[in-house]
Amino acid sequence: MPSPKRDHLVDTAAALFQRDGFHATGIDTILAQAGVAKMTLYNHFKSKDELIVAALEVEGARYIAWLRARADQAEEPGERLLAIFDALEEWFETEGFNGCVFMKAACEYGPVNNPVHMAAAAQKRAVFDYMLENATSARLRDPRNLAQQLLLLHEGAIAVAHEFGAPIAARQAKRAAAVVIEDAG
Amino acid sequence: MPSPKRDHLVDTAAALFQRDGFHATGIDTILAQAGVAKMTLYNHFKSKDELIVAALEVEGARYIAWLRARADQAEEPGERLLAIFDALEEWFETEGFNGCVFMKAACEYGPVNNPVHMAAAAQKRAVFDYMLENATSARLRDPRNLAQQLLLLHEGAIAVAHEFGAPIAARQAKRAAAVVIEDAG
DNA sequence: TTCCTGATAAACAGGTCTGTTTACATATAT
DNA sequence: ATATATGTAAACAGACCTGTTTATCAGGAA
Numbered sequence: 001m002p003s004p005k006r007d008h009l010v011d012t013a014a015a016l017f018q019r020d021g022f023h024a025t026g027i028d029t030i031l032a033q034a035g036v037a038k039m040t041l042y043n044h045f046k047s048k049d050e051l052i053v054a055a056l057e058v059e060g061a062r063y064i065a066w067l068r069a070r071a072d073q074a075e076e077p078g079e080r081l082l083a084i085f086d087a088l089e090e091w092f093e094t095e096g097f098n099g100c101v102f103m104k105a106a107c108e109y110g111p112v113n114n115p116v117h118m119a120a121a122a123q124k125r126a127v128f129d130y131m132l133e134n135a136t137s138a139r140l141r142d143p144r145n146l147a148q149q150l151l152l153l154h155e156g157a158i159a160v161a162h163e164f165g166a167p168i169a170a171r172q173a174k175r176a177a178a179v180v181i182e183d184a185g
Numbered sequence: 186m187p188s189p190k191r192d193h194l195v196d197t198a199a200a201l202f203q204r205d206g207f208h209a210t211g212i213d214t215i216l217a218q219a220g221v222a223k224m225t226l227y228n229h230f231k232s233k234d235e236l237i238v239a240a241l242e243v244e245g246a247r248y249i250a251w252l253r254a255r256a257d258q259a260e261e262p263g264e265r266l267l268a269i270f271d272a273l274e275e276w277f278e279t280e281g282f283n284g285c286v287f288m289k290a291a292c293e294y295g296p297v298n299n300p301v302h303m304a305a306a307a308q309k310r311a312v313f314d315y316m317l318e319n320a321t322s323a324r325l326r327d328p329r330n331l332a333q334q335l336l337l338l339h340e341g342a343i344a345v346a347h348e349f350g351a352p353i354a355a356r357q358a359k360r361a362a363a364v365v366i367e368d369a370g
Numbered sequence: 371t372t373c374c375t376g377a378t379a380a381a382c383a384g385g386t387c388t389g390t391t392t393a394c395a396t397a398t399a400t
Numbered sequence: 401a402t403a404t405a406t407g408t409a410a411a412c413a414g415a416c417c418t419g420t421t422t423a424t425c426a427g428g429a430a
Contacts, residue, residue, distance in 0.1 A: 005407070021293055023208035026387060037408045038389085048388065098295045103344060107292040108206055110283045112350040121348045148345075149361040152354065156341030159288060160333075163306045165297040169337065176334040176365050183364045190377075211417065222378045223419085233418070 006044045009034050014055040018101040022052055022108045022116070052105070053119045059101055060123030068130065077137035078181060081150060084131070085157065085177055089170035092161045099162035103155070127154060140184040149180050191229045194219050199240040203286040207237060207293045207301070237290070238304045244286055245308035253315065262322035263366060266335060269316070270342065270362055274355035277346045284347035288340070312339060325369040334365050 012034035016025045027048055031038055045051045070087035071080045091097065105120035112118070131150045135143035157173035160166060197219035201210045212233055216223055230236045255272035256265045276282065290305035297303070316335045320328035342358035345351060 001406095003406080019295070021208075021295060023206075023293070027389085028387085039391095039409090040407055042389065043406075099292060103288075103348075104292040104295075106344075106348045107284060107289040108208070110204070110206060110289075110347075112347075117348075124345075124348050145357065145360070148354075148357045152338055152341030152345055152358050152361060154341070155344035155348075156337030156339070159291075159340035159344055160309075160337055162295075162297075163288075163291045163302075163309050163340075169333075172330065172333050173337050175330070176337060176361070179365050179368045180361050188376080212419085213417085224379090224421095225377060227419070228376075 001044070003044070005036055005040055009036050009041060009044070010051070010054050010058050012036075013051055014059045014101070017052065017055055017104075018059070019096075019098055021104055027051075049116060052116050056102065056105055056116070056119040056123065060119075060126065063102075063123065064126050064130065067127065071130075071134075077134040078140070078185075080134045081131065081138070081181060082174060082177060084150070084154065085170050085174035088154070088157055088161075088173065089167060092157075092167035092170050097161070097167070100158045103158060124151070124155070127151060135184075140181065142184060146180065146184045150177055153177050153180075188229070190221055190225055194221050194226060194229070195236070195239050195243050197221075198236055199244045199286070202237065202240055202289075203244070204281075204283055206289055212236075234301060237301050241287065241290055241301070241304040241308065245304075245311065248287075248308065249311050249315065252312065256315075256319075262319040263325070263370075265319045266316065266323070266366060267359055267362060269335070269339065270355050270359035273339070273342050273346075273358065274352060277342075277352035277355050282346070282352070285343045288343060309336070309340070312336060320369075325366065327369060331365065331369045335362055338362050338365075 009030070013025075013030045016030055016033060027038070027041065030051075031041060041051065045054065067084065067087055070090070071083040074080045074083040102120040102123045105116050109116035109120075112121070128147055128151045131147040131154075132143055135146045135150070140146055153173040153176055157169045160169040194215070198210075198215045201215055201218060212223070212226065215236075216226060226236065230239065252269065252272055255275070256268040259265045259268040287305040287308045291302050294301040294305075297306070313332055313336045316332040316339075317328055320331045320335070325331055338358040338361055342354045345354040
């Protein structure tokens with residue numbers, strides 16, 4: 001059932017999970033921050049894990065929309081593939097960049113059949129789909145393989161940028177992406 | 186102070202952190218598994234976080250030693266750079282592969298100035314150093330930049346392999362690595 | 371012997387966590 | 401006006417968490 005309280009709860013949860021991680025963020029903290037009663041949470045969700053999944057779905061949609069908005073400014077699909085990494089750089093440069101909530105979810109909920117892990121993987125698959133879409137439009141060789149390699153660079157850039165606090169990882173990923181795209185041209 | 190009990194405790198902790206993550210692994214679980222008394226832990230370490238750092242250091246040394254052992258089988262430094270990704274594939278294929286404990290550490294302890302995060306980053310830097318070493322020996326153009334790009338592929342392969350349960354990520358990373366190495370040749 | 375070190379066992383303290391229960395409030399739609 | 405749905409407040413249960421305290425034990429060295 002949709003509800004403004006529910007939406008606000010999910011948004012607040014997504015922000016706190018993003019910042020502090022999942023195990024480290026207690027329900028009471030989320031409720032206090034959102035200004036929502038505990039029973040409201042448990043009326044809308046069976047458990048904390050269900051709230052986490054909902055937060056990942058909302059945040060996943062938001063990320064993809066943001067990525068498309070940035071990358072689609074480029075006209076040519078080949079250019080869009082590169083523009084993805086410009087968007088990443090912008091993200092890494094933002095004050096308080098703290099890593100990727102989906103990667104954190106996959107890490108904290110290791111088993112691949114865990115619902116939280118699967119929700120995180122679904123978001124990464126959406127990124128892959130966007131890459132495949134453009135690799136195909138650009139009529140590049142073996143677009144599936146290319147998209148997979150670009151996804152590796154996407155994930156690698158996020159991981160390295162966070163591990164070392166090094167936003168420059170985005171630029172290096174872009175350079176590597178240019179090379180593998182050229183190789184498929 | 187070194188001690189067999191201490192070593193066993195650290196080894197046990199490393200294995201459990203690797204499997205279940207850090208917040209999800211309680212001290213009591215580690216102690217029960219190791220067959221060690223709680224006071225022994227707190228005689229050797231001030232806190233759980235200190236144990237985590239020690240476990241990451243030990244596991245980090247083990248990973249680098251394993252990686253070198255695999256990759257150094259290749260004669261040419263250029264071949265070694267590629268052999269890294271064969272080693273990754275071997276790792277991803279092992280039963281019960283569950284992601285990278287250092288990536289998990291960086292994710293669970295987000296702030297880059299957190300001691301646990303820093304211990305994880307130190308291990309990644311050691312991987313970078315090994316790549317730089319070989320990129321330099323191979324007399325490739327801009328070895329520093331190349332090593333950073335290879336590290337991106339290394340991290341990306343680990344992330345994707347875990348997120349999707351897809352060991353094939355190693356092969357794709359190797360192909361991308363071959364292209365960027367060729368480009369620097 | 372006596373002393374010291376390292377380890378053990380078990381209880382305990384004080385927090386925090388998820389999730390439940392219960393009683394009450396508000397608003398809308400029939 | 402009244403039933404239904406939605407939300408609130410606060411206490412509670414029960415588990416789990418890190419870390420401390422206390423008493424005890426075994427072995428080697430002075």
